[in-house]
Amino acid sequence: MDTPEFSAPPLNSPELYINREQSLLEFNIRVLAQALDENLPILERLNYLCISCSNLDEFYEVRVASLLQMAEIDATAISADGLNIHEQFERISSKAHELVAEQYRVLNEVLIPALDAQNIRFMRRDSWSDSQKAWLENYFNEELLPILTPVGLDSAHPFPRILNKSLNFIISLTGKDAFGRNSGRAVLQAPRALPRIVQIPAGETDSGPHDFVFLSSIIHEFVTDLFNGMTVKGCYQFRVTRNSDFFVDDDAIDDLMMAVEGELAMRNYGDEVRLEIDANCPEETVNFLLARFDLTPDRLFLANGPVNLSRIQAIYNMVNRPELKFSAFKPGLPNALKRDKDIFACIRKQDILLHHPYESFNPVIEFVKQAAADPDVLAIKQTLYRTGVDSPIVAALIKAARAGKEVTVVIELRARFDEKDNIGLAAKLQEAAAHVVYGVVGYKTHAKMCMVLRKEGNTFRNYVHLGTGNYHPKTARLYTDYGLFTCEKELSEDVRRVFMQLTSLGKVSKLNKLLQSPFTLHQGLIKMIDREIDQAQKGKPAKIIMKVNAVVEEQAIQALYRASQAGVEIKLIVRGICCLRPGVPGVSEHIEVRSIVGRFLEHTRIYAFMNGGDWAIYAASADLMNRNMFRRVEVCFPLEDKKISGRVLNDLHANLNDNSQAWLLQSNGQYVRASAGDDPVYQLQTELLKAFAQ
Missing domain, CATH: 3.30.1840.10 (Polyphosphate kinase middle domain)
Incomplete structure (x- = not known):
């Protein structure tokens, strides 16, 4: 009797998706687990407990509240994993109550006695x-x-x-x-x-x-x-x-500012x-x-x-x-910036990559400060999503505007829980005669860009900074992010065109190298996934490594499933939500998903494709989420310098080698902490501190 052939489920089958809200609660479980780690200092363990609690607050304020609003519109709506809203509430409630019970157990039975000691x-x-x-x-x-x-x-x-x-x-x-x-x-x-x-x-x-x-x-x-x-x-x-x-x-x-101010008054x-x-x-x-x-x-x-x-x-x-507490550290500096204090001269010589918090955020602040003081700088353009109340970058922009430079700032007023601060910053900048705009109607501006136009002899040169994280000095000490300085002509021209889109009215500009949502980013990533599929189908090595905060968007998940089915090796480093289900026979057995939870919040967004051996590596402000792909203005930029791309690729492999703070996602949606076993313990964040911090 013949054995029937195995038939993989269609890629839109609910069984192939993990519920988004349950995945987010799983992240909070991983955060709380840090409070039980006796290898960590006791006050840091208490801190992790508190973070898990504030995260749960936001989960109810935003995610549960959103589901309740959806239920009023259509209670029969089905999520990607096949659950209606009532079923989602049941599962969320059960998991959340387990989490809260564990939070109080950890406080009363573990942390209070340890603190008392x-x-x-x-x-x-x-x-x-x-x-x-x-x-x-x-x-x-x-x-x-x-x-x-x-x-x-x-x-x-x-x-x-x-x-x-x-x-x-x-x-x-x-x-x-x-x-x-x-x-x-x-x-x-x-x-x-x-x-x-x-x-x-x-x-x-x-x-x-x-x-x-x-x-x-x-x-x-x-x-x-x-x-x-x-x-x-x-x-x-x-x-x-x-x-x-x-x-x-x-x-x-x-008037968007007045509307946001009115809503803020009602938030409480x-x-x-x-x-x-x-x-x-x-x-x-x-x-x-x-x-x-x-x-x-x-x-x-x-x-x-x-x-x-x-x-x-x-x-x-x-x-x-x-x-x-954790040992204090002093962030390092790239050698190029140690040798020359003129940041524009440094960028002219070579692209410069910063890896925060291991490397200092001060060069980013200095970039804007030097631009404000430089008589050859004619204009500064900047996006601000979250930056802090007493931002030195905003102070430098105000100084530049008062000095008569053309200063344009795109402030996102609807950055959740930072709306009030951003309204205040917008008012300060407007008082200094800076041009302040609030982005594009219907789309949050989440891109991290700063551009400086400088007159050099008879020519003009654009210097740009592009990042995966916000222009916020405090979070740059707590979040891991990449920032790139460059004056490469085509890339800096792309940044100029994106700023033009944000401040003026007109059709979408064709970009040379940047991928931009909501226009080319999603299709660009799918195209690069398809390229790896083509390589695998030709019998050639094919590999994808992505490091993001969340994987939710269904078309991208299905593209990754197709790649796995074709034999592409896929490694996903996803800090928080992951709706992709790894390890499903015939669908995702070539996909590994890991989450790293440590001293710093993993925040970098990197998309790396083997590309026949000539790795194509992009850094981005965007995660694999519907909102990032279709409802926000985001930029994804190539790391073309071979030293820089090689360094980032090495960082990705270091993420994959972590056997201490990494958690591996199982096909049932739960996470299992990685174990070193008989191998030496390798902890990504500790090793990067050793390598870069002073």
């Missing part, structure tokens, strides 16, 4: 000494009581508006107040200006050098002082997470998407709050500790114990 103590109320309690009571009376405003709930005092992610208390009362009222409940909102963690001074009490108390514990202990003559039967902290992903209708507005009061409440809260009170916020039990989370875990991150800066 280092004389860093979170003091519970039942452990306060008499002197500590006396100091805390005085602190309550002097610092808290004057600004706390409890609201008794009755017909004249409706339930107050609760700010997004704020700390609040629901209080059960008995007895009558001065007017004979007894509603039985009150709500107390903790002002955001108050610290969520208070340090007990060692000199005034019998405390150790690092004894801390949660603000919630202080309020719990002395809350009766707020209700004179009444009895507090219970006091329970709670927190509400709201929809923070606002919508601006580009076609219905005349968007629709409720999650309720966190003290695990000891009585069921009656829990149900009261669920009904008040119109939430179902699957969006209720019981907290076995502070409801705002991410605020514990304050401890990191409150404890001056360098030995309990």
Whole structure:
């Protein structure tokens, strides 16, 4: 009897896709796992716990909120993995509740005892000494009581508006107040200006050098002082997470800045998407709050500790114990920039690649500063997505504009959670007479570009910087990114044309070397994947290596599946979301997916194709996501200098050799941490620090 031939499923089959939201939750599980790594300093482990919590906040503010909005439009909508919205909610809720339970277990059973061993103590109320309690009571009376405003709930005092992610208390009362009222409940909102963690001074009490108390514990202990003559039967902290992903209708507005400012004012009061409440809260009170916020039990989370875990991150800066943190490092500099302080002269000699944070971000700042001060510089053009409030780059652009140079800045006002800062930066630049535009209607400007036009004798030369990350000095110390300086004629002309598209009205310009979304980037990447397929079908070696933050876009995933079926070796280094399912027989057995989670946030976007042995390597601002390919302005630039492309290729192989901080995606959608086994431990980020940092 003949054995039936194996038939691979169609490439759009739901079974070949991992749910996007579940994949994002898996990333947070990997982040939380860092808190359990005993090889890491204890304060860094606490930091990872807090990051996993703030990530989950954003997940509910944006992703869950988006699904809820979709459900109102079409609850039958099916995701790529074949789930309707109701089924997605069920899986998200189950995974999120497991994650939260693990977060509190890690805090209570692992980190607090480990911190206590280092004389860093979170003091519970039942452990306060008499002197500590006396100091805390005085602190309550002097610092808290004057600004706390409890609201008794009755017909004249409706339930107050609760700010997004704020700390609040629901209080059960008995007895009558001065007017004979007894509603039985009150709500107390903790002002955001108050610290969520208070340090007990060692000199005034019998405390150790690092004894801390949660603000919630202080309020719990002395809350009766707020209700004179009444009895507090219970006091329970709670927190509400709201929809923070606002919508601006580009076609219905005349002034984008005013529209964004209007939406920002409402962000703290968007629709409720999650309720966190003290695990000891009585069921009656829990149900009261669920009904008040119109939430179902699957969006209720019981907290076995502070409801705002991410605020514990304050401890990191409150404890001056360098030995309990990552070792400090000084970013290095490329040899070319060590020898010559004239950055334009350096770029004329050769292209220069920077790899942050191992190499300093200062040359990027210096590039703009020198341009601002150089009398031969006529114009500066810059995109800004996230850059920070006190940006030295913005200061240099303002200086250049005031010096009479032509300064054009494309600011993306809708960079999520940075909208307010970007509005402020836009106003400062406009005051200095810089030309400020907000990109293209309907498309976020996510490209990372800076161009300087310089007059040199009788000619003009464009110097450009292109990057995979933002022009943000602080995140350049925390995120891994590449930046390229070049004055190569065709590439710099491409950058000029993209800026023209962003600031003027006109047809799409044909570009020489850049790939640009939403026009040529997606099809360009597909074309290069197809080229590797062609090589494999001819029996020649074929390989693709991509390093991105996310892989979601279905057409690109299907192109990679086709490449795997043709025998192309594919290595994907994906920090966060990956909807591609590796290891499926007949479809993706030639695809390996790994995620590296370490000291620095892996943020580089690199697309590398073997190209018959003459590797084609591109760096980009874009991930393999629908939004990056079709709803944003992005640029993807070739690394043509052989030394630079060879260096980046070596970096990619180093990523693939990591056997300590890498996680391997399994075909079931879960990740397994890589193990060195009998081999020497190789940790990518540690090795790069050794190689480049000083």
